[in-house]
Amino acid sequence: MIALNKDDLTKKEAGSNGIAGRVRQANQARILAAAEQVFAQRGFAGATMAEIAAAADLPKANLHYYFGTKEALYLAVLEDILALWLDATDGIRADRHPAVALGGYIRAKMAHSRTRPLASKVFANELLHGAPHIRPYLALELRRRVEDKVPVIEGWIAQGLMDRVDAKHLFFSLWAMTQTYADFDVQIRAVLGVATLDEKDFSIATETVIRLILKGCGIALPNTEDH
């Protein structure tokens, strides 16, 4: 399919944004997906451009052409992940009952661990080694996001909807309990004696975490069943 029709060429700057732009987008997406996989498995230092190129089924020089350096490619992967990361907290709002909001948050984070384990691992690896590439982001964006949610939790406490629990440490526990199923899945699989974590394993995990957290925070089920 090398031939291209007229419609494709009607786009402005067709030479770089038309067909070629599509090839570019497709190649970049393939490289990013391959890079996420290799960085998740090997870490930043352990990953090689050759392995990423092989996973993307493209020549090595292609990666440098699109992303310049290994570090720039890594940053591009991290950026995708970070955008994804913050969205999950959206459901934590003062107008919701804490059982619905926190239960939904746990479900979302667990679904995340199941569907995007590689993203979680890349992020975990970055944190584990002191977050050299995203420290500013943590201190600004993540911190602000948590600061936004703390008053919501404290509002629920003031309304008597839950116990007096330190909101920030509650988040640390939530992140840890849910992300461990992606980051440290080898350990979980070894203890459970299974080759892979299936839907049922995640279902039990999700219900266990929700139960521990909701009951642990003294949150009763809401009257209306609107979740």
Place this chain on the structure above:
Amino acid sequence: MIALNKDDLTKKEAGSNGIAGRVRQANQARILAAAEQVFAQRGFAGATMAEIAAAADLPKANLHYYFGTKEALYLAVLEDILALWLDATDGIRADRHPAVALGGYIRAKMAHSRTRPLASKVFANELLHGAPHIRPYLALELRRRVEDKVPVIEGWIAQGLMDRVDAKHLFFSLWAMTQTYADFDVQIRAVLGVATLDEKDFSIATETVIRLILKGCGIALPNTEDH
């Protein structure tokens, strides 16, 4: 202090186990400590023998003389950590009240995160990348250890001392909640807005986790205050 007195030489095989043996032990310990630090910060792939040597304040060739290869040194570090790891579960026994046993376990794991964060990070990094060096250990020793503790939890449930909670997933949550304070401390420090986690931070963290877990499992305080 090159000269050595007669007493030192009276030891059997003095040449390799006497003074020299002590130097050997001291050097090996220094190398292991330096290696733990560098492996924790950089991961296995990111760590270099040169950096470990610099941290140990010894020439690079010395490391190869004592441990042969980088991988052998890494395995020696992991072995030390693994021995330490299993001991913490010792307090989980059927003859204890779950509030005492699990509360004590959480305290022990939290103390661990505070005093040996580097060990925790080396272990976390190994798990994160699929545990290539310790997979057999996980499937045998760790799994057996958990299998030993599951009946203890289920005994407490049968006695009505706690809710019906999946014992294995309870362990996954406990490990995650406590180790996150060592492994992902950058994230926690960023959100809390502090440069280092001090005793007070760990105190709040410990009480929060104990509260969440004990209440989350429906565990009431025991009658006798023997902890």
Place this chain on the structure above:
DNA sequence: GTCTATATTCAGATAGAC
């Protein structure tokens, strides 16, 4: 825009002097 062939850098490992 794409890719082969190569330059450069750097880390793991060791030979051999002390």
Place this chain on the structure above:
DNA sequence: GTCTATCTGAATATAGAC
């Protein structure tokens, strides 16, 4: 037993043909 100097292999990056 210890360490300097060096070898060897591998990985990032790029020059230049197509």
